[in-house]
Amino acid sequence: MPNSGFNVLLSVNNLRRLALGLCGTLEIAMISVVISVVLGVFYGLLMTKKNRFIYVLCRVYLDAFRIVPILVWLFLLFFGSAIVFHTDLDGVTVSVIIFSMWGTAEMGDIVRGTVSSIPTHQWQSAQALGLTQWQVHRFVIIPQALRRIAPSAINLITRMVKTTSLVVFVGVTEILRVGKQIIEFNMMKNPMASFWIYGFIFFVYFLICYPISKFSKKLEKKWSY
Amino acid sequence: MSSKTGEVILEIEGLKKYYDQKAVLDGINLSIKRGEVAVVIGPSGCGKTTLLKCVNGLEAHQEGSIRVDGKEVGSDDFSWIAARQKIGMVFQSYDLFPHMTVIDNILLGPVQVQRRDRAEVTLQADALLERVGLADRRGDYPRQLSGGQKQRIAIVRALCMNPDIMLFDEVTASLDPEMVREVLDVMLGLARQGMTMLIVTHEMEFAKAVADRIIFMDGGVIAEESDAKTFFKSPATERARRFLNTFYFE
Numbered sequence: 362m363p364n365s366g367f368n369v370l371l372s373v374n375n376l377r378r379l380a381l382g383l384c385g386t387l388e389i390a391m392i393s394v395v396i397s398v399v400l401g402v403f404y405g406l407l408m409t410k411k412n413r414f415i416y417v418l419c420r421v422y423l424d425a426f427r428i429v430p431i432l433v434w435l436f437l438l439f440f441g442s443a444i445v446f447h448t449d450l451d452g453v454t455v456s457v458i459i460f461s462m463w464g465t466a467e468m469g470d471i472v473r474g475t476v477s478s479i480p481t482h483q484w485q486s487a488q489a490l491g492l493t494q495w496q497v498h499r500f501v502i503i504p505q506a507l508r509r510i511a512p513s514a515i516n517l518i519t520r521m522v523k524t525t526s527l528v529v530f531v532g533v534t535e536i537l538r539v540g541k542q543i544i545e546f547n548m549m550k551n552p553m554a555s556f557w558i559y560g561f562i563f564f565v566y567f568l569i570c571y572p573i574s575k576f577s578k579k580l581e582k583k584w585s586y
Numbered sequence: 587m588s589s590k591t592g593e594v595i596l597e598i599e600g601l602k603k604y605y606d607q608k609a610v611l612d613g614i615n616l617s618i619k620r621g622e623v624a625v626v627i628g629p630s631g632c633g634k635t636t637l638l639k640c641v642n643g644l645e646a647h648q649e650g651s652i653r654v655d656g657k658e659v660g661s662d663d664f665s666w667i668a669a670r671q672k673i674g675m676v677f678q679s680y681d682l683f684p685h686m687t688v689i690d691n692i693l694l695g696p697v698q699v700q701r702r703d704r705a706e707v708t709l710q711a712d713a714l715l716e717r718v719g720l721a722d723r724r725g726d727y728p729r730q731l732s733g734g735q736k737q738r739i740a741i742v743r744a745l746c747m748n749p750d751i752m753l754f755d756e757v758t759a760s761l762d763p764e765m766v767r768e769v770l771d772v773m774l775g776l777a778r779q780g781m782t783m784l785i786v787t788h789e790m791e792f793a794k795a796v797a798d799r800i801i802f803m804d805g806g807v808i809a810e811e812s813d814a815k816t817f818f819k820s821p822a823t824e825r826a827r828r829f830l831n832t833f834y835f836e
């Protein structure tokens with residue numbers, strides 16, 4: 362394939378830059394996922410409390426992230442922080458904050474839905490045995506919630522990994538942007554380069570997300586009863 | 587058990603329970619002696635389930651008192667957690683924990699709540715399983731069991747806490763007809779052995795066979811209370827007569 366453009370991938374330098382960009386993306390994704398899962402559990406449990414005010418507040422927060430595109434949130438915080446607070450948050454910080462806020466909202470909703478899907482008679486029969494509130498959670502509610510939560514939580518994580526590619530727009534050195542630089546640099550010499558670069562990026566994301574979603578399917582099967 | 591037959595084990599006085607201003611239990615007085623089998627009957631919605639749930643604190647009451655073995659439940663020196671270990675309860679809905687095997691369902695309370703030795707409880711659990719004819723099911727998950735088997739396991743789970751009294755809330759009401767008998771037989775067996783029981787049921791023949799006393803509830807109060815023979819032969823109140831008539835075709 363003399364002129365197909367495939368050879369842009371063969372350049373050690375280009376591959377190294379892609380790899381670095383990919384690591385940047387993954388780092389943001391992983392940090393955000395960890396923060397989201399931890400905070401999301403608390404946020405979700407908060408939503409299951411029967412307090413109208415807390416529920417409405419949580420609901421507004423969740424919908425704010427569902428309705429307004431992530432991209433807009435990223436722009437808002439990235440440029441907003443500069444204009445309003447005169448602080449220059451770097452792209453990585455902005456991304457981690459926004460992705461964590463979004464992830465927390467989504468994770469919280471998953472936790473809420475799962476916990477309230479556990480029938481009340483499970484609570485009652487556990488309490489009737491003399492279990493304390495904490496023991497009911499530990500032995501009855503959490504184990505059942507975990508089994509039900511795994512598929513949707515893992516689905517959320519893959520979505521978060523994929524969506525991090527968005528952070529290109531706030532100037533983080535990450536995979537899509539690096540890819541774009543390489544494409545633009547090679548544009549003159551090699552019109553097919555963009556095909557290979559994007560193809561490669563697609564392939565890498567597939568490699569990351571496919572096993573996670575396969576794993577989730579397996580858990581789902583193993584834990585269904 | 588039988589050595590102490592006759593002393594009052596459960597005493598309910600002036601019990602009132604409201605759901606948004608509406609009195610669902612409107613002054614219940616009831617005392618159950620050790621070894622006694624009392625059967626509560628009455629039309630749907632009259633407060634039978636609520637009464638049982640108040641007895642072990644799953645629902646809070648607003649007025650009156652509940653004493654178990656002479657001590658008022660919910661007081662500082664007798665918590666609901668402590669009381670529930672003396673009061674076994676089996677519900678209408680199948681309430682086994684679906685993520686645990688039969689034996690783990692049974693061991694949870696004795697081991698985690700009562701802090702008893704696992705090996706000792708396992709021996710007792712196996713003996714009880716044997717008695718209800720389900721010894722070979724100890725490693726199964728609830729999904730592998732029929733409704734009747736699940737209810738028998740739920741009874742064993744409650745028994746394994748060594749309760750002073752057992753509460754049953756329409757435990758056969760969601761069962762297929764051919765499974766009702768196996769569960770009722772287990773309860774009859776318990777009654778013969780002298781277990782103290784407070785049973786809510788719609789199975790009138792079973793009530794006749796098992797009850798020392800019938801408690802007829804209507805509209806949140808005990809409308810009539812008498813021994814089983816008298817109640818079914820010549821109920822004293824018009825309400826009870828009408829209720830009984832709904833069970834027979836003439």
Ligand SMILES: Nc1ncnc2c1ncn2[C@@H]1O[C@H](COP(=O)(O)OP(=O)(O)O)[C@@H](O)[C@H]1O
Nearest residue numbers: 605606610628629630631632633634635636637
């Ligand atoms: N959680 C609840 N909130 C409001 N009302 C309730 C609740 N639970 C039961 N009730 C009402 O209390 C009454 C007694 O209910 P219940 O004890 O379940 O009756 P039974 O078991 O005799 O059929 C019914 O009128 C029912 O509608």
Ligand SMILES: [Mg+2]
Nearest residue numbers: 634635636756
């Ligand atoms: Mg009921």
